[in-house]
Amino acid sequence: MTYGQLNSLTRTVRTFLRSAGIGAQDRVAIVLPNGPEMAAAFVTVAQSATTAPLNPAYKEDEFAFYLADLKARAIILEAGYDGPARAAAARFDLTVLELTATEPAGTFTLSTNVTGTAVDTVPTADDVGLILHTSGTTSRPKIVPLLQSNIAASARHISASLALTPADRCMNVMPLFHIHGLIAAVSSSLAAGGSVWCAPGFDALKFFGWMEDAQPTWYTAVPTMHQAILARAGRNAETIAKVPLRFLRSSSASLPGPVMEALADTFKAPVIEGYGMTEAAHQMASNPLGAGKQKPGSVGIEAGPLVRVAHEVENRLVAGVGEIVISGPNVTPGYEGNPEANEKNFFEAENRRWFRTGDQGEFDAEGYLTLTGRLKEIINRGGEKISPLEVDGVLSAHPAVAQVVTFAIPHDKLGEDVGAAVVLKEGHTATDRDIRDFASAQLAAFKVPRKILILDDIPKGATGKLQRIGLAEKLGLV
Known part of the structure; x- marks a missing residue:
């Protein structure tokens, strides 16, 4: 068309x-x-x-x-x-x-x-163009109205971050009932005058055939999709060589550093990890383009709205570790019909209105943002706070591990302990003890998972994201 x-x-x-x-x-x-x-x-x-x-x-x-x-x-x-x-x-x-x-x-x-x-x-620019609901893992889903101006701003932000041009073609494998596919794949491409090839859904078995049909210059996906693509990349080296990508993009969940490095090595292209959420009409931060500018384990630099760190309880900005907050033209004006959520999630400081993302993190000296986890997902083991993302990063470096998600499991004395669900790479073997020993060499003892479940598949949400909250219950550990 x-x-x-x-x-x-x-x-x-x-x-x-x-x-x-x-x-x-x-x-x-x-x-x-x-x-x-x-x-x-x-x-x-x-x-x-x-x-x-x-x-x-x-x-x-x-x-x-x-x-x-x-x-x-x-x-x-x-x-x-x-x-x-x-x-x-x-x-x-x-x-x-x-x-x-x-x-x-x-x-x-x-x-x-x-x-x-x-x-x-x-x-008009101030009319609502798109309504989505938050996932509602722990409460009733909230209505997120996004203005026409929010959508346009975010599409331009993403297009600028990725230096998109009319010569670019995105192969979309993301669901189009989700902010990632709607804005990062479709809207940003149209904002740049580029083209979009729309798959009927994600299918790792068909991915490389689609690449040959679509001839894309990039694609965007969630980490679980990238991991499934990596698992089949070896037998599709010819297609990868024949259809060179300008870059790959990952968002909607943290991409483990070893996975980013494996993707970059396999596709011989930079892997741009972005940080987004529905309330921001998707993108908030992004790793820059260019050789060596991506930091594995970091979601990059602010890329659209202002991104700052706030005190997790008090309504003020702080230095160091805290709750990530955003302010900008792509941010929703507020949840619909939910004054309590708006009171909790928005605040005024330094002459701006800030939205609390619910994520904990900090910036390094070069302005790169590293997330330490969702505040709701931080594991509290007898007062010791453990970032599931940190444990994910260590376990995913194990040579036999294809996919991992670290989560809280109930403990009668400590309140919570550390658990991990693992999927092994095809043709590889490892025991839970092997993986625990590997983690013990790199993590403080209290961060090492007490229980490691080796599974064929880890339960995922509708958009392919791994979900920590409620996982212990789904796996029968409660």
Whole structure:
């Protein structure tokens, strides 16, 4: 699809939405599989209304919760789809817009049996363009409204960090109901006049075949995806040589240093680790481009908003280790309908409004930010505070370890102790004792995992991220 065709599709979509009674401030849920039509639906609808992409894997009650919570006016579904999202939409008598894919990639038509009229205004910079929910691992998911200006600012920040040009092509393997894929892959590419090749989802078995088809200059993924790609890289050396990448990007979870180094060595390209979250319309910090400028274990330098360290309880900025806070044009104005969360997560200092990320970390002398973990995930072993990320970094350097996640396990006397779930590399063997001995040589005794589980697979969230909170329960350790 050319930019001219995308522009034409945008005008067609706006006319259609207005004729269905959907105005600039109305909220349109989008439930589509990953692919070019999902990307184009997001981009075109967001220029005429508020988009709310939802995970197609939800069950009916989950769809019902999110549709009610975000106050959706309409929902976009594939023509002929008769699954749980349609059943949930029927509960609220939502306007159903049916999408039929056409040619070329990303083009589609919409149809509905609803007619109406809406004022044909264009959303302003201060209107909400995208609504997403936080993951809600420990509480009810919070509604994050992102303004049109937030999305545009973040897309430009990412485009500038990666020096994107019209010659760049991103191969998107990230889900398009998540901020990472929507902004880092799709929106930043369009901001630079580049192109995007949209996969139907992540599949390590198909990844290198897609590379040959797509001829990308870069891709962005979460660490678990990079690790799965690395596991198959050896037998796909020819493709890697044939389709040279300008860089690889990793975000949404900390990338272990040894994995960053293995990726850079395998693809002969810099690995740019970024730091993002939904409330920031994705990117906050990024490792710089250029040979030798990336620091394994660091999420880079501030790359868009101002990034500072604050006291974890008091509303003031501090030096050294503390809670990471941000302020800038890409930051959400606040959670919707949740004054308690806004009171807790936003504060004023030094004539700016700061958002508390919930992450702990510090800057080094060169301005590179290192995260020590989510404040909620820091393990408190009898008063000794342990960063799961530090333990991850050590264990992932073991030659037999492909994937690791360190987490808290309950302890009757200490309150919490250290546990780790490990997946071994294909063809490698190691016992839990081998891995503990390896860790003992590099970590203080209180940081060494008391329990190491060697698994075939570690439970992940919907976006492929490893989740520490609640893992002990999922693995039957509670």
